[in-house]
Amino acid sequence: MSLARNTLVQAGFTLLSRLLGYARDRAISNLLGAGWVGDAFATAQTFPNLFRRILAEGAFSQAFVPLYAKTQAEIGKDKAAEVASQAFSVLTLVAALVTILAQLAMPWIMLVIHGGYADKPQAFQFAILLTQITMPYLVGMAMSSLFSGVLNTAGKFALSAAAPTLLNLTILAAVIFVKEPTQAALNAAVAITIAGVLQALALYIGCRRLGVRIGFRVPRLTPEVRAIVLVMGPSVIAGSATHLNVLVSQSLSSFEVGAKSWLYAADRLFQLPLGLIGVAIGVALLPRLARAVASPETGDDTKALDEAFVLSMAFTLPAAAALVVAPFFLMQGFWAGGQFTEADARATADALFHYGWGVPAFVLIRILAPPFFARGDTKRPMNFALISVLVNIGLGASLFF
Template sequence: MSVARNTLVQSSLTLASRILGMVRDILLIAKIGAGPIGDAWATAQQFPNLFRRIFAEGAFASAFVPTYARTLEAEGAEAARDVAQEALRVLFAATAALTIVAQIFMPWVLLLIHGGQADDPESYGLAVLLTRITMPYLTFMAIAALLSGVLNSAERFVLSAGVPTLLNLCLIPAAFVAPDAEGTALAAAMAYFVAGLLQAGALWWGVNRQKVRLSLIGWPRLTPAVKKVLKLAIPGTIAASGTQINIIVSQSLASFEVGAKSWLYAADRLYQLPLGLVGVAVGVAILPRLSRAARASDDGSSRQTMDEGIGLAMALTLPAAAALMIAPVFLIDAFFTRGEFLPSDAAMSGSALFHFAWGVPAFVLIKVLAPAFFAREDTKTPMRYALVSVVINTVLGAGLFFWMKSNGGAGFIGLAIATSVAAWMNTALLAMTLLARGWYTPGPRLVSGVVRAALATAIMSAAVWFMLQNLPEIRAELWDSRIASAAAIVFAGGVIYAFAALLTGAIRISDIRQALRR
């Protein structure tokens, strides 16, 4: 399959999951609101969201797929199955042990990510309880990640892209279980456990359908093949998770400002949309092709794949980032202001979303550039750059946070700024290293395509700005509904961008036809 076709499969199923995710967040944020309980709920989601984005969204698979695919091609299906089974047992044992240890020491673990509210026993105790309930999601996601890697190696993307929907299908009913904020948060935490079990089970069924028979029964062994997988997987997972680690750091600092975690969480739900729909999808789609090209020393195919991936990512990401920068408060207010989440909360969250928005292209490019290293089994270089970005984010974020607070401002805005700066630095380091090593040089068609996409984005941005200037008239025609007005403007912006992209040549009909053809 082509990069665009694989990406379309990934993005279509991810879009369905993200739409359900928006419904989930609209309901839960309205019930829980911003404040001590909302901050406790945001804290309880930090570990599950980190594990989901590390494992389910391709970071672990990015390290596992090249080794598994190489074994499959060189030694056959049985040898590859053995590698997968031994790796699965080791991964299960390690994550289960980590989960048990975390359950015991959770009150002290949370001092690292929720320490700012440790002096409030009621709120802190709730955060500890909720996080203990959600923590087993780690083990389920580890199993799901490896199973997804097996499926993706065979270019079977449908199930691995579709199972995240189960999380939203479990969380949505949780919004209706209890009448109060605390009861809703408890029900939602329990839903995480159920969802993890269902996701791992569905992928296990899918792998069995591919006639890859795996078993968790047996003592975990660090065989040479497993050691090789772990040698690549551990730094590779860290490398592909730099953005998520930076989010954890920012959320930890935000605990010193009551409500800030809730505001950052609402902003996170919107700017993560293009990252999940585009960045993760493109990264997962190009990795198998890059791995094959690297094994065959086919530099031409590798460059063409990277050009396609980056071009597609930027054509879809630039308009999304521009829209988030033009109308951050409007979008937050339209989707989340109801119930316990107030207009004042939307204003605070929107101010963070603006600064996350200009980092969105970098967040996506990291997901597209890193596979070029993973395909060559170099996971340490991206890991080092990810850790550099974490240091930048921590130092700059802490400095801005406390400086802005000391001057009477909202410190959490500095955390959003630092996260985007760190992402751009990570992107620059990855790109410059690929150029220096001769592993990738952008072709003239890619450069031209990005310029055309930027021009089409400018046209769309002007149209969206005009619509916002005439928002009262638009709302009057749409039953004075905030969410209907937002949906209409987003849809109109998308249509305008599509026409502008065709007009400028950023997207060509012939390319679409060729991309969708096997």
């Protein structure tokens, strides 16, 4: 299985998703601007996405894919499908419980992640409402993560890479004819949850066409599910470092009106090389490494890692240089317009410059972490992640205040 080919498929559909995502974010930023409405919507997107990336796409995928690949190789497809169904039932239940608890506790959660608006009741309550609306997106993404893991293990990357375009199309359809900012934000929040359902449904159909029948079971901690949970524990921490760092930055930025919107706009361009290169290669690399570890005599793991390193840096370094050299040019061209002013673009460019020189390191995390996860070693990535979070909190708070 060619790593370069699978990466190209993943990157191609990711690029399509990013282009549609840009159209979505440009429409939203021009409608909402970099004020309290824009900051509230940025929070409503960030919080469920944090759980999605940590629990669904991050820790769960890293724990599930190697076990699923090993079960399929050693026992057969029927047993692997049963393992997938067991994991699916437990993951969906956990995601639903997290969603409900987060919705109930949202006023207190918002004091942590949106505390700068606590003395502005209208803006604060609006952020609570939007985030409660978007939280069910997590359940859809939890389901989608498992279905994507099954498809990717079979070497079918196209559908899982294309599914996120549904989110962008759904939000665009919800806001394109709306002129009033608060109504546009409400429509977009509802669209996020609808998109989660559509993505899960599309990927489920893909698994059925592959011949893998995954269904609900009574949630039980079977030996296979326990193995996934044991690996997920440290993996949750290891995979959450980047996203916890983003949450720290979002919490600090809530004390300046518009700063969340600036960081969100800068993050969208920062995520472009990370998604097209780092995530695409990482997604293609993990199933290959998992199979190589299950059949160590092939020696394919070292070869795959070498390919991934060279391929990632060949594309990442030029992208990072562009973000560092011309951040204002990029921000003015991509975002300025409507309620998003030139002053907002300049403030966003300052953030993009510092995101830019960190891009190669973030891409390398995506390349260097899968070898640990493929071997079931999540403790060392966890230790590195904890150090990263502590350094970020210390530096972020001291530099901000």
